[in-house]
Amino acid sequence: MAKQLLAVAEQKARQMGLACDIAIVDAGANLVAFHRMDHARIAGIEIAKGKAWTSVAMQMPTANLAQSALPGGPTYGINTTNQGRLTVLGGGIPLVRDGMIVGGIGVSGGTSAQDIEVATAAVQAFAAAHTHHSTGASRTIR
Template sequence: MSGTTRTAVAPLTTEDAELLLAAARTAAGAAGVPVSVTVLDAGGHLLAFRRDDRAVLISGETSTRKAFTALQLDAPTADLVDAVQPGGLFHTLPTALDRPLLFIAGGVPVHREGRLVGAVGVGGGAPAQDHAFAAAALAALAG
């Protein structure tokens, strides 16, 4: 082992998760888009979830899968869409694993001090809208 010491980074708290959820919902509300928002911790465990009354039912599942995908690959799902197209680096990944991956924009990883601490997923709007709402949540957390 090297002599490098890694300092602990504070995990996402429930308070952080509520802030992320509220900020994404505020951005979506301002755009008039009913959404579902999922916040996961670094282990992929659910910290917060909310589906607006008028959001399409499947948005709950898509928001969770987007968050999980962003977490597992440590990248915004918007940046991964081309990778699963025929000939792309991850073309077979969505069907190769028995995991809930979804390569549609709207999932973003959450970092603290350069370390991955969780992810946010938004579903219910157009992919670009969902990505913008998730990005607004990150901006609110960064503060």
């Protein structure tokens, strides 16, 4: 499934003219799969991994943190916690099945809005795959 999500995200990034770093983590926020598209920024490797980790660790899209972490915001300074690992840039989104977070995706390569769009394509594919799976329409998706 992680490889399928990488493929969906890469396809979306290509359509948008982006070269992205894409990370998929499991429910424990451990890296499961990673892809660096040709010419994607080297700095984006850790950023994408950080976004995926943060989406699971904080149980929310990283875009939610971007606003609240601004100076004067309710979570200002949160990015300095967890040895600086919390990433407050948009583009990290949890993967949810049956109301439980089962993993996350992090994308780096464009603006936060573009990264969110690429990540959302994979999240939608994940949701669609598990909708089909639960109805028995496709037993091959795991």
